[in-house]
Amino acid sequence: MRIGELARKAGTTTRTLRYYEARGLLPARRGENGYRRYDEEDLRLLHQIRLLQDFGFELEETRPFVDCLRAGHPSGDSCPASLDVYRRKLDELDAVIERLRQVREQMGAQLARAELEASAQQPPAPRCELTQAPSGRREQERGPDDDAVE
Amino acid sequence: MRIGELARKAGTTTRTLRYYEARGLLPARRGENGYRRYDEEDLRLLHQIRLLQDFGFELEETRPFVDCLRAGHPSGDSCPASLDVYRRKLDELDAVIERLRQVREQMGAQLARAELEASAQQPPAPRCELTQAPSGRREQERGPDDDAVE
DNA sequence: GTAGACCTTGACCCCGACGTCAACGCCAGC
DNA sequence: GCTGGCGTTGACGTCGGGGTCAAGGTCTAC
Numbered sequence: 161m162r163i164g165e166l167a168r169k170a171g172t173t174t175r176t177l178r179y180y181e182a183r184g185l186l187p188a189r190r191g192e193n194g195y196r197r198y199d200e201e202d203l204r205l206l207h208q209i210r211l212l213q214d215f216g217f218e219l220e221e222t223r224p225f226v227d228c229l230r231a232g233h234p235s236g237d238s239c240p241a242s243l244d245v246y247r248r249k250l251d252e253l254d255a256v257i258e259r260l261r262q263v264r265e266q267m268g269a270q271l272a273r274a275e276l277e278a279s280a281q282q283p284p285a286p287r288c289e290l291t292q293a294p295s296g297r298r299e300q301e302r303g304p305d306d307d308a309v310e
Numbered sequence: 311m312r313i314g315e316l317a318r319k320a321g322t323t324t325r326t327l328r329y330y331e332a333r334g335l336l337p338a339r340r341g342e343n344g345y346r347r348y349d350e351e352d353l354r355l356l357h358q359i360r361l362l363q364d365f366g367f368e369l370e371e372t373r374p375f376v377d378c379l380r381a382g383h384p385s386g387d388s389c390p391a392s393l394d395v396y397r398r399k400l401d402e403l404d405a406v407i408e409r410l411r412q413v414r415e416q417m418g419a420q421l422a423r424a425e426l427e428a429s430a431q432q433p434p435a436p437r438c439e440l441t442q443a444p445s446g447r448r449e450q451e452r453g454p455d456d457d458a459v460e
Numbered sequence: 461g462t463a464g465a466c467c468t469t470g471a472c473c474c475c476g477a478c479g480t481c482a483a484c485g486c487c488a489g490c
Numbered sequence: 491g492c493t494g495g496c497g498t499t500g501a502c503g504t505c506g507g508g509g510t511c512a513a514g515g516t517c518t519a520c
Contacts, residue, residue: 237424
């Protein structure tokens, strides 16, 4: 199959596939006309990459898994190198989560303190003019925003 | 004081201070020679910025806090606009933490499964190597080299 | 034989928070 | 007056994972 079809099947874009190829992660054979040609095996590799990306892996970190699959193993994590990456990522993940948890805690305390002080000042009349909304209005739809975990 | 001194006192760099000024976040007065001049108030503002940055705020998100301080309030979070940012960040934080927690869980399960499979295969002889599998090569032989990145 | 869907490479753009020159001005001490 | 350490602006680089043209080649259907 050609690049467009593979992209559709994997739910990604042709630009992304060319990018992966440029990184040496998913090289393609070429037909006589110079078009890239892929097969089902490539689709599997690509699925592996996307899965790990969704987990927050950097592209380079998916390489051991892809190599493992390409070497003929049943799954990308059948090789020691992949397991090492898993373990490292788990450690990282634990560290990040813990840090965020602490930040969350401190911020929650700050907010509580600030709200308390505000309510001690504000009761009679609205004063602080650096705002527009008088109170809650917090739905703020969540757009295509997401990760950015450090 | 001049830029270098402020940077040292706040544990940051002159480049950073110029960047903040370019963003309009921490404008500086100028001496006759064109040098930036700062005072203790600026140091306070800067501390507020750095604190929030450490919390993972983007620069723009610190602006309400800085404005609040500059408006004469005792602390950066004495203003409703700042509290709104707190609340929004807390929500974001909760969402991110939860997502990471789930990823951590899935990955832990993957690792456990992979380790189990590995131990079921490995005992007799070491197998899992990153060598070519004897299985079918892909259609159309390639040039004088199978790519080996690294 | 031609439209239009697909492919090719190359090149520049984006975000955030700066780092890192380069080339020059200002000022203090010796 | 010269060196060295400050300061100034401006411009480009970084990192990841692509997006978005632009200018052209190919293939397929009608």
